[in-house]
Amino acid sequence: MADRIISTSFGIKLIYGSLFVCFLFFTAFVYTSQVPDTTSLPTRELALQGKHIWQKQNCGACHQFYGLGGYIGPDVTNVISAKGKGETYVRAILTHGTATMPNFNLTLKDIDALVAFLQEADKTGKSERHHFMADTYGQIHPKGNKPPQK
């Protein structure tokens, strides 16, 4: 029966169309599902400027958010709240660069914006492994932090 459906033009188009409709629904779900809300932060506009600078300098070539990006530099999702780091540390690196990171000659305004962006990223959640736990199905969840349910 399944062989017969899949061997006809109509059957193939029907399966294709059904999958496509499911894809559209899932896409709509992804676009509207609940995510950590940072839009009420007072530095929101500045953070958006920081995101723009992040992209213009291609910081993602070396750094990551939530493990996504290049691996030459460290993950910076929680650099603002990390032990021994924080805003002063970030400002120093952005101002002078490091042995492996060039000095991008950023203005003070650029640095303020990037710091605001990193502060916003920090408020979205934790990215390091020890902040996660695995359930019995092998799925991972943030420790002590209820994930969005929708």
Next chain:
Amino acid sequence: MSKSLGFLSIATGLCFLVAGIVFGTLGGIFYLFPQDLRDLLPFTKLRPLHVSSIIFWILFTAIGGLYLYLPKHKNRLATKLGLGQYMLLFTAAITILGCYVAGIFGGREYWEYPPVLGALIAASFVLLGINFYKSIRHKPATEPWPVYRWMWFSGILFFILSFAESYLWLIPYFKQNLVRDMAVQWKSYGSLVGSWNMLINGSALFVMEKISGDKTAARKPLTYFMFFLGLFNLMFNWGHHIYSLPVSNTIRYTAYIVSMTELLILAKIIWNWRSSLTHAKKHSHILAYRFFTAADIWILLNLVMAILMSVPAINLYTHGTHITVAHAMGTTIGINTMLLLASVCYACKRFLGDFTASKLKLLNRGLYLSNFSLLIFWVALIGAGISKTVLQTGNPNLPHALLMQQLVPWFVGFAVSGFGIASGIILIIWPLLASILNRKNKQQLQKRQLQPS
């Protein structure tokens, strides 16, 4: 479609492959001497130059395959559309690489160029879609499309959709929320990779059908079933990139359930095809056969890795490490590049005539050198990834610079083997480009006609 345009597209793709491996090799050197090369060869430029060159290698060569393998229809509009498509993509590619060299960015990972240039790529694919439609309409189907035609159709359709989706960040609703933006970004990237995989796999299946002479292979219910599984993966199997992102559980469980079966699907198809070939048929297209065999081995190796990485509890330890890079390199070089090279070898032999003995020798040496080097490269990246995980898990506060120092032996391994891959690929590209650019074959090209698909 036009064969001259097909070979022009393939030759352009091969040139981008050369550029990609040169930038990739320089990237490997950067890993060894980051402090010395920090200002001379900034990684912020090297990485996008490498990645974009490889993406354009895939796109140009996969599209070239379409121009060669789709039913030929003599139509001035089709030629104009094809040329327009080529010129748009070529202009975009050259401008994008120029932007990277000049340090002009503004996009995101994989599409780091200023977003306005994305319009050229999108327009190019729209023209390709129109040309594809006209080519198919020209010869109405009396029976269901063969699977490879569905794959080409899906590749073009989902490239356009996913590429457009990857620019949703320009809209404030997406841009203003980092997590939603990242979720949509990786959703689109997952489908984009799936879309060019469809283009490549479609051509691979077409070539397999032609070599074996078995016209039923691309119309069997099992082949259709596997195509739909692949399409299902293209649509829904992207969430493993964002397991750690604070998104809905539904998204993460969907990703978990929809495991990466696409590679298994192709492995099964190639396996069946190989076992169905007679010795004579294998021998008549021995190069294409060897490239397919290499791809088959890489499919199996990456399949094991993909399945492990799709388990969130394991992904937690592999994510953000070079194991992810190993998977990306294994699939891009080991699978995509080997399949595309098989297709190019087939097309050259079929339309341009047999390779000379000296060219065959180079191609074979290149094949073995690149694959052997890739194996070392792959293992070195996995080693770097495992070491990083062990070090980070043992000491979460270990400074990044110290962590990277401890990984240097692995970096040496992948930088040296990267040279091997580059040398092997150049040994392959050289005779292929020479065959395509050799004008003596032009008459042969005009005489030989491919049977419509």
